[in-house]
Amino acid sequence: MVDDGGIIIKEEVFEEAYIPSRMLHREGQIREVARCLEPVVEGRRALNLFLYGPPGTGKTTLVKYMFDDLSSRSMKFKPIYINCWERNSKHAVASALLSSVDPLAPLKRTPAELLEDFLGSVERKEYNVVVCLDEVDRMEDKDMLYDLSRAGIGLVLVSNDPYALVDLDPRIKSSLFLNFVEFPKYRPDELVDILKDRAEIGLRPGAIEPHLLRVIAVSAEGDARVAIATLRNAAKLAESRGASKIEKDDVMQSVKAARKLKVQQILSTLNEEMRLLYSIVEEHGEISSAELYQIYRERSKKPVAERTYRNYMDRLVELKLVKAEGDVRWRRYKVV
DNA sequence: TATCCACGGGAAATACAGGGAG
DNA sequence: CTCCCTGTATTTCCCGTGGATA
Numbered sequence: 320m321v322d323d324g325g326i327i328i329k330e331e332v333f334e335e336a337y338i339p340s341r342m343l344h345r346e347g348q349i350r351e352v353a354r355c356l357e358p359v360v361e362g363r364r365a366l367n368l369f370l371y372g373p374p375g376t377g378k379t380t381l382v383k384y385m386f387d388d389l390s391s392r393s394m395k396f397k398p399i400y401i402n403c404w405e406r407n408s409k410h411a412v413a414s415a416l417l418s419s420v421d422p423l424a425p426l427k428r429t430p431a432e433l434l435e436d437f438l439g440s441v442e443r444k445e446y447n448v449v450v451c452l453d454e455v456d457r458m459e460d461k462d463m464l465y466d467l468s469r470a471g472i473g474l475v476l477v478s479n480d481p482y483a484l485v486d487l488d489p490r491i492k493s494s495l496f497l498n499f500v501e502f503p504k505y506r507p508d509e510l511v512d513i514l515k516d517r518a519e520i521g522l523r524p525g526a527i528e529p530h531l532l533r534v535i536a537v538s539a540e541g542d543a544r545v546a547i548a549t550l551r552n553a554a555k556l557a558e559s560r561g562a563s564k565i566e567k568d569d570v571m572q573s574v575k576a577a578r579k580l581k582v583q584q585i586l587s588t589l590n591e592e593m594r595l596l597y598s599i600v601e602e603h604g605e606i607s608s609a610e611l612y613q614i615y616r617e618r619s620k621k622p623v624a625e626r627t628y629r630n631y632m633d634r635l636v637e638l639k640l641v642k643a644e645g646d647v648r649w650r651r652y653k654v655v
Numbered sequence: 656t657a658t659c660c661a662c663g664g665g666a667a668a669t670a671c672a673g674g675g676a677g
Numbered sequence: 678c679t680c681c682c683t684g685t686a687t688t689t690c691c692c693g694t695g696g697a698t699a
Contacts, residue, residue, distance in 0.1 A: 608661075624689050629662070649697080650661080 325523070326554045326563065332521030333551035335544070338383050343516060344509040345377050351500050352385055356473065359447045360393045365473025367495050371481045372502025375542030378477050381502075382451045397446040402453045409460040412452075413437065420446065434463070438470050449473035456483035465491045504541025511536045513543055514550055522554060527565040534567075538574045549577045585638055592623055593631050600641050600652050608632070608650045 355366035386398035413433035414426045455476040514532045539546035553573035557565040616622045642653045
């Protein structure tokens with residue numbers, strides 16, 4: 320390996336698809352998921368799982384990590400991973416299932432036929448299948464879960480939303496015997512450990528001081544994906560300066576960029592009136608509630624009622640886009 | 656102490672989305 | 678595919694509350 324002064328040694332360590340060789344601070348979750356999936360090594364069926372928790376808490380990574388491990392220990396184990404954000408219709412899911420066991424199978428047929436072929440193929444090959452349905456709340460026709468489970472397919476359902484399955488037919492839900500596993504946000508010190516691990520593998524030795532990792536960890540607010548992306552970005556900034564070490568400024572700039580991106584993302588999910596309110600607060604830095612509403616009424620084409628305005632502001636506060644000061648009366652809003 | 660007025664709970668009204676019939 | 682109905686989510690209206698102010 321040539322030393323060209325670069326900071327990043329192994330880029331893939333920072334990529335979304337990277338599966339770490341060990342998962343830190345998820346011991347309890349690993350134990351529970353392993354308990355449910357371990358039977359496949361003995362040729363028995365897996366117990367169904369429901370994994371839930373906020374983004375960047377290791378749900379998907381843990382599933383892939385487990386799939387890799389079990390695959391290396393059992394020839395008949397067939398893991399299938401499907402992201403329901405990309406494939407949410409019954410047909411899309413059924414096609415993905417079939418082509419993962421039979422890549423050449425024709426797909427221009429009804430979902431029911433595809434599913435039947437899939438199950439037939441699984442039985443012929445004596446596969447022990449576990450299907451991971453990521454972002455399962457996006458899935459349109461959840462009745463399929465019942466058909467799969469009844470056919471002996473193990474299910475790993477993943478969602479940000481703990482209540483993703485409340486609208487599911489109670490009879491189907493109870494027939495699945497789901498094992499619930501919660502993935503809480505990482506604490507700052509846990510994120511530091513994770514970042515240390517990645518830095519050790521992905522960056523040249525001594526490329527970053529531990530206290531800077533802590534700055535990144537705190538700013539990521541429990542989300543490992545954000546933390547890792549911020550570290551990578553800081554490394555890139557340092558590299559583009561021609562430096563061999565990440566400095567505080569690189570980190571600060573990267574943290575700022577991450578926060579800005581997040582704000583933009585959240586803002587894009589809100590309606591126009593709420594965005595206008597945010598921009599007025601941003602413009603003033605700090606403003607009283609009464610003044611804010613007055614300015615808002617002048618600027619908006621169709622201003623909402625005063626009570627709705629207060630609901631909107633509560634929402635902006637909840638999303639941590641603005642801060643409210645003053646408890647009861649004379650409330651003032653500030654940009655975070 | 657009397658009055659003021661933004662806040663927030665809740666009911667009513669309205670907008671919106673999803674499902675079924677034709 | 679369109680239209681209509683129904684259930685859900687959002688917005689508006691109304692009002693009691695309690696700290697601030699005079």
